[in-house]
Amino acid sequence: MALSSENVVFLRRLAAKQNAYVAISIAIIRQFGRSDMSFERSGIHASRDLPQVTATPDRPSRPGVIPQPKGNPMSRKLTLAAATLAALCAFGPAMAADEVNVVPGLTAAGAPLGLHGADPVALLDQGTNVEGVAAQTAIHDGVSYYFASEANRMTFEANPARYVVQNGGFCTFGVSVNKKFDGDPNFAAVVNDKLYVFLSEEIYQAFLKDKDGTIAKAAENWKSIQHTAATDL
Incomplete structure (x- = not known):
């Protein structure tokens, strides 16, 4: 039984909060999608890493073999997945669907990419759309x-709240009409x-006709749609 796309998205969002979540999330997906956990493929060596089971008359001692409980195998897997998800949630709050406009997938830093890779410091302080590089990443x-x-990265890290794009990086005009459209850094305003x-x-030109009104409407609407998936609006 495979995880639904919605659950995969949830796990990826959860993983973005902490790099350790990535490995745990992948383990859930792999475990949930097959009947047995391959210790060798997951990097666990049975003779070295698993506990030694004490021999009993009905259970001979074999290194690294954990007795399996009786019952439906799928039920055991569902229980494992639920328990692991509960552990993930205990680490910290998860990002809800589409709170931030990000590129699909994860960067090498273990978090999804925002602002389409554009440098937010260059956009805000210098008024230019400059593509950033992976070697200079901040989360x-x-x-x-x-x-x-490096200078721009350090400037951002000193005061990230100042440089983060408004309305989660979604199109401000779209948010003003209760929609989450993509936000393209080629069409930016400070x-x-x-x-x-x-x-x-075209949308940018429409914004220029009523900048203050559009920004005010977007700020008000964002309060109610921030945690709503773009496809649900």
Whole structure:
């Protein structure tokens, strides 16, 4: 039985909060999708890493073999998955669906990429859209950001709240009408020292006709749609 795409997305979001979550999440997916856990493929050596089971008349001693409880195998796997998810949740809060506009998949830092890899410091302080590099990565609230230089990365890390794009990196005009459209850093605006992005040139031009009104509507709407998946709006 395979995990649903919704659960996979949830696990990836959860993994973004801490690098250790990634390995645990993958273990859940692998375990849930097959009948047996392969200790060799998971890097566990039975003779070295697993406990020695004491021999009894009905259970001979074999190194690294854990007696399996009776019952439905699928029920045992569901119990294992549920227990592991509970442990994951205990580590810390998970990011809800589409709180931040990120690129699918994870970066080498173990978190999804925000702002399409553009350097937020360059956008806000210099008014230029510069592509960042993976070698200069900072993670904030479970999201990776790329920077064009070490100086920009350090500037961001000193005050991330100032540089994080507004409305989760979604199109500000879209949020003003209760939608989560993609935010393209090629169409960005800095208003009152805050960074906003937009879906397209046409949408950006529409924003310019009523900047203050659009920003105010987006700020109000974001409170109610922040934790809602884009496909549910």
